[in-house]
Amino acid sequence: MKLTPIVPFEPVIADLPPAGEQWIAQIKWDGVRVLSYYDGSSTELINRRQNYRTKQYPEIAAAESYCKAGSAILDGEVIALSEGKPSFHEVMRRDSLRKESAIASTVRQIPILYMVFDILYCNGVWTLDLPFLERRSLLEEMLRPHPHVQAVPSYNDPAALLAAARAQGLEGIVCKDVNSVYSPGGKDKRWLKCKIISDLNAVAGGVTFRDGTVNAVLLGLYGDDGRLHYIGHAGTGKMTVKDWRELTALSHRLAAQDMPFASLPQRVKGAFWIRPELVFKIHFLEWTDSGTLRHPSIQARLDLSPSECRLPKR
Template sequence: MSQSDLPYSVLVEFYEKIESTSSRLAMTDYLVALFKKTPVEVLDKVVYLTQGQLRPDYEGVELGVAEKLTLRAISKATGVPLKTVEELYKKVGDPGLVAEQLLSRPKQATGLLGFIGQEGLKHELTISQVYSSLMKIALATGEGSQDTKVNTLAGLLSDAKPKEARYIVRTVTGRLRLGIADMTILDALAVAFTGSKAAREVVERAYTKRPDLGFIAKELASNGLEAIKAIKIEVGVPVLPMLAERLSDPAEILEKLGGQCLAEYKYDGERVQAHKKDERVWLFSRRLENITHHYPDVVNFVSMLKAEEAVVEGEIVAYNSDTGEMLPFQELMHRRRKYDVDKAMKEYPVRVYLFDIIYLDGQELIEKPLPERRKILESIVPAGSEDILLSKARLVDNAKDLLLFFEEAISEGCEGVMCKSVSGQSVYQMGARGWLWIKFKRDYRMEMTDTVDLVVVGAFHGRGKRAGTYGALLMAAYDPQSDTFKTVCKVGTGFTDEDLANLPKLLEPYRIPHRHPRVVSRIEADVWFVPAVVLEIIGAEITLSPLHTCALGKVEPESGLAIRFPRFTGRYRFDKKPEQATTEAELMEMYKSQRKTALQQ
């Protein structure tokens, strides 16, 4: 084996250690040791594999292999009849363990292993070999692609040791379940290649411009911290989007923003980061997924911008072509399909409302204040277009005008308004949630009339009619300060029969045997999950609870915040990452506002 490669067995050893701990500090230490041991030539591959992927999200290289194909590959590699493989899978529920167990048995005379002979004759798998095979599987398309996937995976498994097979199969099926967040990897990279966490801020800053952990890792290891500092925004590579806080009192919002703000319609659509370079256009979602395929009409709209190169942000909104009325988010989601895109485009036409610009013709604009960015954006939007427009906005300096503009936005079919700082420090904070942008949504001063987006972290087995599925889900809010998810309610109402039937399948890829290290809970769930799936929840009110950990001790000693009578709205927020869910701070503000109103009555 070349010195520029690493045995895959070494990676497996670290995976076992990481999988066995619920301590984030221990995870970080293991990653530091792994990165130091990895030759720089394959460091990016090790990082991608540890993330459970092959390339950054925005490149759209999907590795997921269907369950049936995986079992076929295991059968072919081991010589065990497919029926036997399927029966074992029904028992253990983990295709990775199936592969491990079958490869641990005495070798069969048939199948690929029959040609290998003794275990000792196998050559040692390397990171490069595993990665190359997985890429071949991921990129196989068209006629014969299923056979290519099965044969490639079977060949890889035939060379693998039992434990290696466990993690190879978990990787290809999207069930690696290590529970490692991007922020943990950034911590480990900073320690491994600079000696301490002191450089973490610099590394994270580069990551906000180039959200590609494999690239960041290799660049840092090869060329040092100065090379990381030199990373620039690149058209075609999405940056991490800026996020907002939330308040419900117009006067308080203005006070936070220095007495004046730019209030913009908060459209009920899909946030998009659009990149234009000459004749080419890329569209990225809030999660940094490449959604260009879904919106060929938006590609045409963006191509009309008066710029050679640009990175702009906006909201894609569906509308009624007969009345011009904006349609809700649920209608827009009909556009998220692989097939019949042209048909969907006609049935659900869209407009794009732009609200920010990040880059223009070779110049990064993130350090410029919002008023200046807005003027630049306005200068490149084609005049008179009905398809790509500036978001409706108004400069306000008093609570009455802000409330009137908010009510106007609601009456036009919007969710509310975004209130943005117009000070000299109103920069674009990539990947950050701060008080430069504040969401002002529907009035929740009398009761909880606004929805929240919470993350599924656990579940409880159903009984009676719900036997065989989940009776309730444990939901959590995100705390960016500690990078953890804190429980706020158990929700079991609002689900249709179809929802209940599909929940186990939807959540299975994220199921883990213990509480996730980033989940803070006083409640012991029957089943735990990696924080990944975001659901929209509504409730009667936000109340104090000693059972939940959201804002624990921050409002009242020994009590956290909980949602009373929570209900699933039917809206799956697949467009949001778990770190983009409602935060602990937002729930605290909602609770304080609710309590203030109650005291005034």
């Protein structure tokens, strides 16, 4: 591939949506960030961690079928729906596959959509320094109709979109300054995300069992002191019976004699310590005063480095 992968631009968290004519808002999709690189002869799909995902999503592995440009880099989210809503658990079932036979069969079971919100390169020219409004117009001009690709709609009233997203039980919205340029690897207030559902990625440092099968995960985040701090346990969410069985087998392979947490967790009775190598995406209601999560639920197991799971600055 001739095009060099870039690290995507990221929004920062905001408690309230911004006001003013310079802001537009888009739905925040609960999916996998994927950039599509088309050099005129072939397409590669690469996620935010610079991992290739072309094989996992064959429906969008030929950019010429959904983009008119002779070469292009598109930025967006791959999502899968469950009961009409984006489901991170479902899209991760696709994203985690490696065998081509498994991918081929799952394509029919779990269809995906590529929700595209930016174009960073077009017909041999970088568009990073164009204002977002101009990039959005160019994107709409370049996209072809495709059953698995859509341009993300933009709205002029962030507060109204946030209210609509909350009513539909969606994850939140992203607000963008219409004059903002795209800074690869950047993260600043030109893009803001307002989240309805709080989430984070946490490391498993232990599990508990019921009738020989894991029924809950003890979770932690790393602090500036380099130690793993307990933040709560989760036994509900999107995990299937098969997922729990696989986690049970993994836990036995990762068995550890010593507790990996910096201090003894509140839930220690029956705890089985494991090496802190497994990462999970967790939804939760809020942080408690004691520094643990209220009503955490497991959404999916992630292929992430545990070192990336850090305590938030408070």
